[in-house]
Each structure stands twice: as structure tokens, then as C-alpha cells.
Amino acid sequence: MSVNYMQAIRARYEALGYTPYRWYEADDTPPWTAMRKPLAAARVGLLSTSGAYVRGQVAYHYKDDTSIRALPSAVPTQDLRFSHITENYLVDAKRDPNCILPLAQLRALRDEGVIGSLAERVFSCMGGVYSQRRVREQVAPAVLEGLRAEQVDCALLVAM
């Protein structure tokens, strides 16, 4: 049985005296864009919500930070860093970034021919943004612009 996070977080916040959080609950059919080419020919983009940044970049802050970072997909693993409002979920990622940011995996799958190519720059954000309006109006358009500039055929979005 998978964990019911929405219920647990609602109850935890209520017990702490916070206003109940209103989770996004879709009531429509999701939009759909068909794949235009086989995965083995596709240029794949990536977004990670883990708050990943590269040493030399500015870290994220904890209060609904809606900025994004472009990370070179060839970045050495030892140059990867993280900052996120839920740092408690990053204990393992800070020792092995590939458990949340699958760059080594995507490079291996590219070399193997499973995906056609990997975008030169991949993207990160600090996914712990409570304002759904700010995600829609700030994060999503910035990610779209970045992925378009990378001319990707499809995008993998990894949640933390």
C-alpha cells in the first residue's frame, strides 16, 4: 500500500495549527502531445524539482523560490549541490546525486542508444513552492522556454 502523503500532510499541518493546505486536484482530462519520433531518435530534456545547482551557481532559497537553473548535462557529479525547503529528503542525494537527479542514467541510456540524445543543458527548480499560481505563472513558463531552447522532443520530469 503506497503512502498517502496528502492525507498525512493535511493532518500534520492541522495538528500544528496551520491552515489546511489545499492540494491541487485535477478535475479535467490532462493535455496530451503525442511523441513525434521513437525514443531512440528523440532528444530528451530533463527537469528535476530537487533544488539541484552546480557549484558556482546561486543556491535556491526556501520561500517559494520560483527560479530555475540550467545545468550542463555533462556536469561532473562532484560539482552537484542541492538546496531545498525539505532538506530532510536530500540526505542520500547529497552523497549520491543520481538517486534524485538521473544524469548518469540518462548519459548511459544515450550511449546505449535507448534515447537518441540528451539535451546539453537540463533544468532544476526548488519544487517546494506552495503557491500553485506561482508555479503556473513563473516556474512552468521558464521551464518551457528552457526546454524549447534545448530543442527537446520530450522531457522527463523527476519529482522529489
Added chain:
Amino acid sequence: MCHQTVCLVARHLEANGIPTLCLGSALDIFSAGRPPRATFVDYPLGHSAGKAFDPADQLAVVRAALGGFLSLKDAGAILRLPNAWGDEAWRVDAAATRGEDSRQPRDETPQFQFASDRDAALASGALKA
């Protein structure tokens, strides 16, 4: 919260012509947020791309997740991976309805992982003194 964010971003990308696949480990948030395509791996939060220091598992998770681009044909469908974490004790804490707020204070200054990262950001010009 990150799962909700990817649902919203995926919907925006998909509405603008980019096929997406969300990979995560909170099935209920994906079920509510209904991204166009999703893959669920039943691991503790923070391990959506596989177990730490287990490159074989990491590769298997991402390979299987990407398979969703081909196998998922209906908008909102979720591919569930068969991978098991092993020790299931983590579920108790994850589902707890009582406990301290584990989040960091909502500060608006950059929170560098290492103090030396701040120096590197200053040196690169990304951070203004």
C-alpha cells in the same frame, strides 16, 4: 509538494507541444494532479531515480520510467514500477499524521549546501556581493 509542482509544469509543457513523463514516488499526489504521463516507483521521497549507490537500480528505474513514453497511451495514466525498497519501516514515518514540522524556515536568502559554494558563486559572478 514537488510532485504537485511537476504535475502543474508537465501540464503546461504538454499543452505547449512537449510530450512529458513525470517520475516520482508519491502515488496519491500524481493521482490527484493527473499529469499527462507518470511513472510511480514506491520508494521513500528523495529516491525517485533509484536507490543511492546502486547504479544498477538507478538505471533500471530510469529505463523503465522512460518506457512510459511508449506504453502510456491515455492521458493521466500512471505506470507503476514493480521495484521494492526492501525494508518497509520508512512507511511509518512517511505516513505519520503527527510530528514536528520537518521543513526549513522559509528564508529568502540562498541556502548553499557548503559555505565554499557561496565563494564559488561570488567568484563566478553569479552571486553579487
